[in-house]
Amino acid sequence: MKKTQRSKATYTRNSKKKNSSFSLFIKRMLLLLFLACFFTALYHYRDGLAYYFSFTAGTKVETEAKRISxxxxxxxxxxxxxxxLGIDVSEFQEKIKWNLVKTVEEEYPIQYVFIRATAGYDRLDRQFKRNWIAAKEQKLIRGAYHYYRPNENSIQQADFFIKNVHLEKGDLPPVLDIEKLPKTQSIDSLKVGLHRWLNRVEAHYKVRPIIYSGESYYDDFLKEEFSEYLFWIANYNFYREKIHPNWLFWQFTEKAAVNxxxxxxxxxxxxxxxxxLQFITVD
Structure with a gap:
């Protein structure tokens, strides 16, 4: 019996050593994998990094580090x-100097702008009228969007948008922005409300609205039920580098600089x- 006990103890110690060695091996492999991914990312984004960090004869031209975003x-x-390429704005951007709004990151021309008009059944964006007029004066293709509140009456929301947004020839179709889940109703009821808003707005403007949402929300709640609509999708993740073929617009960042x-x-x-883009505007 004692021999057997010693044998088991020896076996246990050897097993622990083997497990410890295997664990160390796994940690080293994970570290190597992380380093490989890190340097691959650096190489992949070398053009963007070079844009922000340049050196001439060893002298750093840019004086401050830029965000990875x-x-x-x-x-x-x-x-x-x-x-x-275009932007979207609301009162959160405060008073915009539209005569200076020309490019993204001082290089890439801005050709259109979506402007928040309304939220819910009673909230007019404080800067909408000013932004709406100014965008037209700057000869930007403009579009208006409504921030949908799931727990409010959909027809009242649609009528409030219609009351405040007067589309003209050359404007983009109206946009329904849906991002939140309801607190006081089911998902099925939410979808009924969205359809009512969309139908009401389409009947008024004689053009089918666009739906804006995040990619996860789109996949989970909208993709199947609203397949006849065109989508403007938000996804800021690093892994997403190309617009999906089924998306009409892709909002790929919320952190860009514009003069x-x-x-x-x-x-x-x-x-x-x-x-x-001009082809889909209102006639």
């Missing part, structure tokens, strides 16, 4: 050369060029 912005825009705007701005890519 900015590097991604440049990379994404470069990946979509030829596609129409004339104090705060950072959302930037969007249209799944086509400027001429194709």
């Amino acid at each position: 900015d590097v991604r912005n440049i990379q994404v825009i470069e990946n979509h050369k030829g596609k129409a 004339g705007i104090v705060r950072t701005v959302d930037v969007n890519i249209y799944n086509g060029d400027l001429q194709q």
